Amino acid sequence: MANILLVEDNTHNQNLFITTLSHHGHEVTLAEDGEIALEKFESMPADLVLLDLSIPKIDGWTVAQTIRKHSDPTKARVKIVALTAHAMRGDRERALGAGCDDYLSKPVSPRELARRVKELLALPNAA
Numbered sequence: 001m002a003n004i005l006l007v008e009d010n011t012h013n014q015n016l017f018i019t020t021l022s023h024h025g026h027e028v029t030l031a032e033d034g035e036i037a038l039e040k041f042e043s044m045p046a047d048l049v050l051l052d053l054s055i056p057k058i059d060g061w062t063v064a065q066t067i068r069k070h071s072d073p074t075k076a077r078v079k080i081v082a083l084t085a086h087a088m089r090g091d092r093e094r095a096l097g098a099g100c101d102d103y104l105s106k107p108v109s110p111r112e113l114a115r116r117v118k119e120l121l122a123l124p125n126a127a
Contacts, residue, residue, distance in 0.1 A: 001024065001025040001026050001027075002027070002047040002117075002121050003026075003027050003029070003044065003045050003046050003047050003048075004021055004026050004028050004029070004046065004048045004049070004050060005029050005031060005040055005044065005046040005048070005049045005050070006018065006021070006030050006031070007031045007032075007033075007034070007037040007049065007050065007051045007052055007055060007060065007063065008030070008031075008032070008050070008052045008055070008083070009033060009052060009055050009056055010052070013083075013106065014030060014032075016110065017050060017108075017113065018030065019110075020113050021113070021114075021117065023114075024117070024118070029044055032055075032056075033056040033057040033058070034056070034057050034058025034059060034062065034063045035058050037049075037051070037055070037058070038066060038067075041067060041078075046078050047078065047121060048078065048079045048080075048081065048117065048120060048121060049067065049078060049079070049080045049081070050081050050083055050117075051063060051064060051080055051081065051082055051083060051100070052083045053082050053083065053084040053091075053095065054084060054085070054086065060082060060084075061095070061098045064095070064098040064099045064100050065098050065099055068080075068099030079101045079102070079121070079123070080099060080100045080101055081101065081102045081103070081104060081116065081117075081120065082098075082100040082102070082103045083105075083106055083108065084104075084106060085105070085106040087105040091103070101120065102120060104116060
């Protein structure tokens with residue numbers, strides 16, 4: 001179905017997200033920190049990035065901004081979903097402003113994750 005880059009440092013969430021997404025036919029590549037996320041993003045085709053905002057080395061806000069800043073304008077826009085366990089007032093707006101397309105507050109149920117991923121992947125990719 002889709003190639004998904006999962007950027008998550010929490011082992012429990014990694015297992016939950018990978019199991020859920022794989023069950024729905026998606027190929028999942030894991031990055032445990034922001035530095036690895038940017039390296040993997042450059043080297044693999046991704047249809048969607050699930051991005052924890054509180055990750056080591058390079059935070060998720062910066063990862064999202066870097067992906068958007070260096071994206072090829074002639075290619076389809078990769079969808080980015082911000083994930084956070086510390087949902088503060090204004091975080092959703094800040095994530096969208098950093099270049100994310102959607103925002104999910106953790107804990108995320110497997111059903112909600114699958115539903116939101118399906119919805120986002122069904123949207124047309126704007127170049």
